[in-house]
Amino acid sequence: MRVFGIDIIKGSVRSRTRRPVYALCRVEDGEILGVEEVTGFRLQRILAAEEPDILAVDSIQEIAADQRELYTFLQSLPPATKLVQVTGGERTESLPKVAARYNISFNKFDPYAEARTTAQVAALGAGVEVIAFENTTDIVASRHRSPGRGGWSQNRYARKIHGGVMQKAREIEARLKGAGLDYEKKETKAFGGYSRAAFKVMAPREMVPVHSSRGADVQVRVSGRELDRIRFEPRSSRPRYLIVGLDPGTTTGIAAVDLDGNLVLLTSSRQMTMSDIIEELYRAGKPLIIASDVQQMPYSVEKIRRAFNAIPYTPKQSLSVEAKYDLTAPFSYTNDHERDSLSAALDAYRSLQNKFRNIVKRVKPGVDLDEVRARVLRGQPLDTVLTDLQGAPAAEKPAAPPIEPAPERPVEDERVMALDGIVKRLRTYVQELQEDLRERDREAERLRQSVRRARSATEQKVRRDAELATKDAMIESLREQLRDERRRSRRLKKRLERMQTVAKIELSEDYTPLKVLDSLTREGVRALQEGVGIAAGDILYVPRPHGWGRGVVKDLAGTGVRALVVGGEEPPDPHLVQLAREANLPLLPAETVSPEIRGRTGAAKTGAVEEAMGRWEEGQKEFLREQEAERVEYLFKEYRSEREKEVRRGG
Template sequence: MKIFGIDVIRGSVRSRSRRPAYALITMEKGTVTSESEVSLYRLQRRLAAEEPDILAVDSLQEVAADQHDLFTFIQALPPGTRLVQVTGGERKETLQKVAARYNISVSKTDPYAEARAAAFIASSGGGAEVIAFENSCDIVVSRHRSIGKGGWSQNRYTRKIHGAVLRQGREVESALSDAGLKYEKKEYPAFGGASRVQFRVFASRDMVPVRSSRGTDVQVRISGRRLDRIRFKPLSGKPRYLIAGIDPGTTIGIAAVDLDGNLMHLISSRQMTMSDVIEELYRVGKPLIVASDVHQMPFSVEKIRRAFNAVAYTPRQDRSIEEKWELTKAYGTSNDHERDALSAALDAYRQYRNKFQNISKRVPPGIDLDEVRAGVIRGKSLELILGSREEAVLPASPAVPETEMPPSPVDERVMELDGLVKRLRGYIDDLSADGKKKDEEIERLTRLCTRLKSEDEGRMRRDVEVVRRDAIIRSQKNMLRKAEKRSKKLHRQVSRLKRFADLQMNGDHIPVKVLDSLTRDAVRSLDEDLGINEGDIIAAAKTDGWGRSVLEFLHSAKIRVIITGTGEKQVHDGQLLLACSELELPCIPAAGLDLRIRGRTGTVPRVRLEEALLRWESDFEAYRREKKTEMLESIFREYRSEREREVRRHG
């Protein structure tokens, strides 16, 4: 199998000034045969000339700027070449993470290393094939040059071209019939033959015995029928190994993590049967380990484990709620059942994590770590697993007959070495005697340490329970203080809401929500206390520190109006008025409104507010007309300057 692995060195397919340059790695039968730097045009020429089985990339954005370009790129590939994204399909991962699964280290700054890793992963069956076309294609036989206006020989020239199109169409039809392919044909008769012959073949491009070509008079184009959207098909049909945690009961919780500890699936349901649980896990992958959060595995979990022939894991003792929270605090769980299932899966992964890390250090690069881990978990030795894989990959080498070496004559050098060996053996005996004495001393000191340790453990056992209960008391006190603070805050908020609701009952006055300042923190605080809803009237005591993001938030909340300058120092900000006018957000001064404020709420007379809003609308219409006038004048000035430049250019 020939595989091309590529990665961008510089440039981008989206750039018009810097076209991309790729690091190209060619691999045959698991061995890298060449490394080179190619442009996109040169890459397509190499693909057409060598027709590799796989083109491996870590991201489709390296070869196509958008979906239309991706269809065009795949259409230009040889029929037998598959485009493979090694980082996955719909759910992508980083190249470094995928490479680590095959025990390959990749440098982010080395394009050749990334291209080499992509080729290795694709050769090992990793990644997903990009599917862009249906299992059918179109063949179009047409004229390659125009018949033109012509002269005395136009009729002969036209008959020649149309006859060539008709002959080529019959040759294509004959090739499709000989291959036993189902097709539909449509001819467009013309003077002397046919101007166009179309075939719809119900087979993929690699099965069609015809290739795109261009001749003097005739051209043949083959194009696949595009899918509505790009699909991804795993290059290897093997499911991923999982560690599944299950919490049985009326509501069953299911959690699945991969062998690297990444959460793959988390769900809970009251309506799932045993077969539904097995089907749900099959959709995610293949459970290698089925875990429970209690020491005695429940019978229903044991049945699921047997269905997958998985390894069972249970803790030495039932896990407490505190331990489960500690395990799952980095993840979001919807209920206790999901928490228990996830804690069981993570506890099993934590138990095997050191063994997995040790395996990754001993496995050579390019081998699927998950397969090796699965074999070790099931009881096989690492040497046996690696040996069986090497026997499957490497061909058996021919046996070499052993040749007997002639006896070498004994010389003086050998006798000297024999004497040296005897002296060293005597020295070893002396060291062994010293070692025995030291072992006796170590044993005496060990007995002394054991006696002292037992005395200390007796004192510690008496204090452990006291320390544990003190910790529980401190935790409960902290929780109580937090609950009291929250209760006081909610009481204050309820009283403010009641007061605001009473204000809404007055028909002559309209309730107002008051901001300390027109800042993001003040708006957030008001939203948490009283809420900012559609049609609210907001009054700001100070406008210092206002920002456009605050105005955009209030505009998106669809408030009715902003009243500014309600404090002692009433300053009307022109920039604020301009920003509000651009957002079509009413902004009026507090002067003359008879605004009454009490804490975070207040009231304003309905009549005066409506009069102020009418004045603002009048000013806003004038502002809008002024902006339109400025825009027309700007367009006119630009047009006039352009005309002047054209006059100067053409004289």
């Protein structure tokens, strides 16, 4: 199997000026052939020429800036080449963590080393395959040149091109039939053959025996049908081994970490049955060890352990609350049940750390450490496991040197006494060291308690600061609402004062109240409606009738106002007067009423208003008589015209 691993040396796919330069490592059958520096264009040419089985990257963002570019890149890969992201799919992890599973170490600041490591772990089966296309392939054979307007030989030229497209379509169809593939065909007929032939093949692109090509007259484009969303498919179906901690009871706590101590699962529920717990663990991985936080494993935990045939673990003595806090300090949890289950899993992992370190020292790079550790914990000898996984005989242990008989020494009483004295002094020294060690342990425990208290105080301060920030934001919001309400109250108070002024004027028999309309427009009417209000029977005053329109006059007439007093030095616009008479809205000149205006309200003498209204009504009666006369005259003319037409038809 040939694997290519790449890593960016410099540049970026998002830059238009500094295009990326990659470190390219070739691995064939587990052997590193070499590492070189290539540009993106040269990488494409190498992939097309050598067609490796896998192109491995630690992040797809190193080859494409967005999803559209990723589709284009995958379309340009050879059909048999798979794109593999070694750091995972939706949930990624760092390349050093992935390499550590195979006991591989490298300099993460060296792009060439990262390219080598990426290729190695991909060759060993790590990562996920990036899938962007359905199991459907589109093949399009079309013209490579346009027939154009042409001349005397135009028909022969077009016939040659269209015949070439038809011939190529027949060749493609024959290949698909020979490969036994299902397909759908759609042709676009043209003079002398086809201008375009499209095939929808029910097979992935690597199974289609047709490749993209370009000729003088015909071009063929082969492309996979894109998925709506990029999909990541794990290359290995083997689930990861887990160390599981369980805390049974009314509320069941479940925690699981992998063999490197990384948290994989942490949950709790009051409604989980035993089958629910087993299903949850199956989804997370393969439990290797089932642990409890008490010395005697509960019966319900034992039943779950038997269901997985897992290794049991219980501490030498039940874990104290302080020990649980120490174990779970780097993690976050929501309740005591999750804390207890997590502390059980972490305690089991901590007890195995020394054994795992010894295994790492003896295992060569390139071997799946999880599988080695799992088999060793199951009781298999390490040499047997390595022989099975590496396919090579285990290293022979060096033969023990022959035991030579010790030379006879004369018994010396003085030497024995001296050695006894040395032993006594050493025992005293050991006791002193043990006492010193116990003192250091007590000091470490005091320091841990101090850290816990400081952490608790810090957490309380953070929570208090967050609550204060929330309260401050709430207070500021309420202050803003209060300011808005005060502004609204002032506006309503002013409006009430103006309405009271109008009401006082209405109580007077000598004066008639007027409401001032700023302009004879819909905006002016809306402002007056919001400020003082407009009711049926009101008399409005507009200082200048500029900007009037038919709609606003009809709106005012519809509200039922009694009259509209129009100011200005010039007489009102005749068209405005005509429209007011049609709408039956009395239009009174200001000089006949002599209004007294104060702000948004005013008043006029009732006698002057009644006299002006009388003149308007007389004019309105005359206007109506003229309209009626015009209507009668129109009907007479219509009748005479119809009569003349009948006479002519009768003659």
